[in-house]
Amino acid sequence: EVQLVQSGAEVKKPGESLKISCKGSGYSFTTYWIGWVRQMPGKGLQWMGIIYPSDSDTRYSPSFQGQVTISADKSISTAYLQWSSLKASDTAMYYCARTDNLTGNAFDLWGQGTVVTVSS
């Protein structure tokens, strides 16, 4: 089955670091870009950035550049989103999704989402 499986929910304190993951299976992980999308509680979708696991080419939205780091380990078909110092405003659902040349820059397959809660 073609799928993206994300790591479980996280509860963290402000200032802590965090790395969440997204594992692809059922397809060639290195031939699709993987993106991350934030959805704050009750709000819309925000495009954060994408990575090409084959060579780790990474693009960020200006809104998230310097705030998060996107990485990938192609040997285990996994992409990551990490924070070095969390803020309460990072509380959100985070989705990973894949995109390929056939659909342009559309995300045609989504993970189930990871809830991140940052609270003191």
Next chain:
Amino acid sequence: SYELTQPPSVSVSPGQTARITCSGDALPKQYAYWYQQKPGQAPVLVIYKDSERPSGIPERFSGSSSGTTVTLTISGVQAEDEADYYCQSADSSVSYQVFGGGTKLTVL
């Protein structure tokens, strides 16, 4: 930063046609994509490259483009189509993508 503008809400009766617009300065040169998101679920791609429909998406979903506005049209709306809809496209530099603010479709 680049922005895509959608109406916050659209309401239609079952069987009618719903049209959801998305406006952005770069849309004449960049493809647009549309997603449907139901409560508690991940988004689902319903239109890519302005007007292409992924496999498995009902034919009642269609997309079009005219100048700086793209439109998602749902013909013969059904109760199950009630959801939030988001457009997505790139800024003129094509270095990053953005989503529109989302439109809540209510089926009366």
